[in-house]
């Protein structure tokens with residue numbers, strides 16, 4: 001009997017299994033077929049597009065083309081995303097002219113394909129060439145023309161040009177002109193400028209975006225716009241809010257800035273905790289108040305001392321826009337604790353100072369800036385923070401102890417102040433202006449493939465970031481868009497994208513700028529064609545709001561049983577915001593949601609987890625939200 005039953009059971013099992021397998025295979029091939037069809041239709045649409053002004057076939061790569069992997073890898077700048085397990089695009093379009101960009105957008109929209117735009121490929125999280133769903137890459141590396149006018153002191157530069165090419169083309173015409181942007185020559189203009197763009201002249205001239213005067217953008221309808229035709233709101237958005245949420249940036253027009261014939265650079269290093277703590281402590285008092293011509297960076301890493309023990313090293317790679325005599329005078333007056341000597345200083349032209357700052361070997365020719373092959377490539381993770389108050393010596397000692405424990409992550413402090421503090425935090429989407437001493441970059445670099453190794457090293461940066469909480473900005477914990485970090489929040493671009501977007505949005509842009517970006521986004525791309533894991537969300541449509549009103553009514557009806565919430569000023573204009581504010585409190589985090597438990601615990605905590613801490617009778621206290629002045633519990 002038992003055997004018999006077993007048989008029945010087994011054959012039922014087998015039948016069930018094969019049924020499942022059949023269904024699975026059916027569904028799988030169906031979905032493969034659908035996505036293959038979508039890709040084929042997309043390519044057909046491109047080839048047959050009426051607006052092409054030059055043939056596009058030579059710009060379309062699929063895995064069937066033997067050069068596909070090389071084209072994909074050519075602009076992967078983080079080897080963490082160069083693994084066999086990294087999702088790959090189905091198609092790469094290396095646009096050769098404007099009509100290819102326009103056709104790509106129109107056909108992708110028609111066939112509902114996800115598009116990733118890539119200029120220089122330096123996104124720290126690989127967002128320009130990786131996605132967790134089927135996608136294609138619109139690659140702009142052929143858009144690299146640069147036209148410099150010294151008479152006008154301006155230049156037009158295309159998105160796929162590199163910073164090195166831009167610097168070189170400027171200095172080819174004038175050695176006393178330059179542009180404030182990052183010193184890494186292979187970084188692309190498209191991502192760098194649209195995300196803010198800073199370099200070692202920021203204390204003198206602000207960010208790249210503070211010196212952009214016009215732009216060309218292809219919008220979701222495939223239309224080419226300039227500053228005049230796109231309007232000031234959209235122009236504002238693509239100068240610091242990330243281009244990726246709004247369209248495809250084709251080019252920017254910039255104002256060149258003046259640089260002296262000769263600039264001075266120096267690198268000073270201090271080892272031993274005693275010496276490092278004193279100098280670092282002083283740096284935090286003065287670095288943002290020094291002469292605007294002077295940029296002294298501070299870098300902490302962990303090295304072996306002469307006894308082979310782990311210790312902290314502080315390095316101060318610096319640029320002064322003037323001569324050594326002046327520099328020594330300034331340092332003697334403002335920062336003698338660094339002990340800068342004349343012999344530490346080197347005078348050179350500005351072009352050479354870029355190569356020096358990025359650690360190219362001495363004597364590298366100016367043309368080094370033109371190379372598109374990075375000097376080094378590693379697996380990496382980056383995070384960012386803002387320092388608003390000097391850190392005490394005791395605090396520094398704690399940080400150093402933690403760094404020695406973790407070993408890998410390096411902290412780089414970039415001094416603010418100067419021009420940065422004079423520009424309004426609303427002038428551009430980038431909000432980190434007056435009141436910041438420095439921005440910190442967390443960096444972990446390693447060699448070696450594998451998810452386990454990557455997870456281990458990424459974790460180290462998270463542990464250090466968590467440890468730094470008492471020393472950096474709060475409410476919100478600010479972050480720099482160009483230091484892309486998916487840890488601070490992501491969107492699935494679904495129903496809750498506004499709330500999800502707010503979590504990282506207020507960190508990158510603060511609340512007012514974030515709201516303005518959302519308004520622009522809703523206006524220019526209401527169907528959210530231009531999207532990624534951290535794009536600007538649209539406002540929820542009225543239809544969705546109607547559906548959710550039901551839910552809100554339920555919440556409001558239940559609310560009195562849980563908490564009483566008093567808004568003295570319900571975020572101004574309309575019910576939508578009122579609704580979001582209520583929903584926020586329950587569902588997600590944002591500046592206004594940073595509540596903490598009262599009752600003497602004294603521990604700040606985030607409201608990240610749905611409902612997690614909403615306990616009947618829990619004491620809630622609100623920190624400094626303008627809009628929501630009182631939250632009381634019942």
Ligand SMILES: Cc1cc2nc3c(=O)[nH]c(=O)nc-3n(C[C@H](O)[C@H](O)[C@H](O)COP(=O)(O)OP(=O)(O)OC[C@H]3O[C@@H](n4cnc5c(N)ncnc54)[C@H](O)[C@@H]3O)c2cc1C
Nearest residue numbers: 119120121122123128159182188190191192198243244249
């Ligand atoms: C080695 C290195 C050094 C760096 N140094 C600095 C520095 O000194 N200062 C600084 O501010 N940052 C620095 N960064 C960060 C860098 O500015 C950002 O990663 C920037 O986004 C890179 O631009 P990209 O075009 O090379 O990158 P990509 O990966 O091509 O693009 C970055 C993002 O912008 C989008 N995008 C790209 N092109 C366009 C376009 N044409 N239109 C619309 N959206 C577009 C992409 O989809 C992606 O979301 C550095 C990064 C690296 C890897």
Ligand SMILES: *[C@@H]1O[C@H](CO)[C@@H](O)[C@H](O)[C@H]1NC(C)=O
Nearest residue numbers: 041044045046047048049050
């Ligand atoms: C190309 O477009 C024309 C109309 O412009 C259409 O008639 C034709 O069927 C299209 N061909 C393909 C292969 O899609």
Ligand SMILES: *[C@@H]1O[C@H](CO)[C@@H](O)[C@H](O)[C@H]1NC(C)=O
Nearest residue numbers: 057058059060061062064065
């Ligand atoms: C890729 O292969 C297809 C089909 O052979 C061809 O039409 C296309 O031109 C190739 N792409 C490039 C960039 O050579």
Ligand SMILES: *[C@@H]1O[C@H](CO)[C@@H](O)[C@H](O)[C@H]1NC(C)=O
Nearest residue numbers: 069073076079082083084377
């Ligand atoms: C990226 O991965 C490919 C395939 O494994 C490899 O051939 C290539 O060398 C890698 N690129 C770099 C810069 O390591």
Ligand SMILES: *[C@@H]1O[C@H](CO)[C@@H](O)[C@H](O)[C@H]1NC(C)=O
Nearest residue numbers: 145146147156157158251252
């Ligand atoms: C530079 O000028 C050339 C020739 O007029 C033009 O084709 C190109 O588009 C210009 N580049 C930019 C970035 O405007």
Ligand SMILES: *[C@@H]1O[C@H](CO)[C@@H](O)[C@H](O)[C@H]1NC(C)=O
Nearest residue numbers: 171172174175349351352366
């Ligand atoms: C800068 O200096 C280097 C080395 O002295 C020289 O070769 C180069 O031509 C100079 N570049 C400019 C733009 O002056």
Ligand SMILES: *[C@@H]1O[C@H](CO)[C@@H](O)[C@H](O)[C@H]1NC(C)=O
Nearest residue numbers: 270271272274275337338339
């Ligand atoms: C500390 O710095 C001073 C000069 O700034 C130097 O003379 C001394 O050797 C340093 N001490 C150690 C232990 O490095």
Ligand SMILES: *[C@@H]1O[C@H](CO)[C@@H](O)[C@H](O)[C@H]1NC(C)=O
Nearest residue numbers: 302303304305307308309310
């Ligand atoms: C530092 O010391 C460790 C052993 O503690 C060794 O493995 C490492 O190679 C040393 N690093 C350097 C840069 O010398």
Ligand SMILES: *[C@@H]1O[C@H](CO)[C@@H](O)[C@H](O)[C@H]1NC(C)=O
Nearest residue numbers: 260321322323324325326327
């Ligand atoms: C340094 O620059 C100043 C102007 O900023 C100038 O007056 C001085 O003569 C220069 N000194 C030297 C040694 O070049």
Ligand SMILES: *[C@@H]1O[C@H](CO)[C@@H](O)[C@H](O)[C@H]1NC(C)=O
Nearest residue numbers: 405406455456459460462463
């Ligand atoms: C992250 O690293 C810390 C410190 O090394 C360790 O204690 C912790 O377990 C790690 N967490 C994960 C998830 O690996």
